[in-house]
Amino acid sequence: MASMQEVTLLILAGGRGERFGGSKALYEVRGRPLLSYLVERVSSLSKRLIISVKSDPEIYSKLFPDAEIVVDEHEIYAPIVGLMSSLAEVKTDYVAVLPCDSPLVDPELIILLLRRARGRGGAVPIWEDGRIEPLLAVYKTDDLRKSILDCWNKSDLRVRCAIESMDIVYVSMDEIRGVDPELRSFLNINTQKELELLNELLGDPLPRASTQELP
Numbered sequence: 001m002a003s004m005q006e007v008t009l010l011i012l013a014g015g016r017g018e019r020f021g022g023s024k025a026l027y028e029v030r031g032r033p034l035l036s037y038l039v040e041r042v043s044s045l046s047k048r049l050i051i052s053v054k055s056d057p058e059i060y061s062k063l064f065p066d067a068e069i070v071v072d073e074h075e076i077y078a079p080i081v082g083l084m085s086s087l088a089e090v091k092t093d094y095v096a097v098l099p100c101d102s103p104l105v106d107p108e109l110i111i112l113l114l115r116r117a118r119g120r121g122g123a124v125p126i127w128e129d130g131r132i133e134p135l136l137a138v139y140k141t142d143d144l145r146k147s148i149l150d151c152w153n154k155s156d157l158r159v160r161c162a163i164e165s166m167d168i169v170y171v172s173m174d175e176i177r178g179v180d181p182e183l184r185s186f187l188n189i190n191t192q193k194e195l196e197l198l199n200e201l202l203g204d205p206l207p208r209a210s211t212q213e214l215p
Contacts, residue, residue: 037103
């Protein structure tokens with residue numbers, strides 16, 4: 001049985017966030033940064049939390065004092081670049097990769113993925129139509145680090161490149177529904193409609209002024 005002491009939580013928060021007028025992770029939802037909802041939900045799983053950012057590390061350090069903030073100084077905007085910058089700081093056997101714009105990740109999903117990843121290169125959710133969720137997954141740290149470096153050396157910045165050479169177990173949505181029946185973990189906040197859905201799930205409607213920057 002995999003122990004949560006074996007895992008580091010790694011949140012990727014280095015995206016451009018153009019629709020949000022700046023960092024999506026820091027966009028205020030009900031008076032709080034969007035990222036704070038995710039951190040609140042998963043931080044009890046491990047004492048090891050890393051947030052990968054492109055800029056403003058002092059802001060993140062103030063908001064999330066228990067997290068290690070790693071600055072990705074590469075000019076390229078790609079998840080694999082943020083992973084490469086941050087994995088050097090991961091000291092645990094496993095790493096749970098999380099996107100900053102998925103505020104409703106169920107902690108039980110991370111526990112399930114860690115259990116399924118044990119003895120393999122990683123555990124990645126897969127939809128019925130074959131789509132995968134490699135940025136909401138658990139990986140064997142050394143395997144992911146080596147694979148990402150190989151892809152970087154080939155100038156292939158696709159996350160799929162990294163996992164294609166790894167021993168991945170794909171976890172079906174049917175199995176995931178056992179811990180997250182409505183699959184809320186996979187709600188990504190990219191549009192006005194998705195923000196409104198998040199607000200509906202959180203409670204009362206947001207003041208309209210708080211959402212005017214989104215299309």
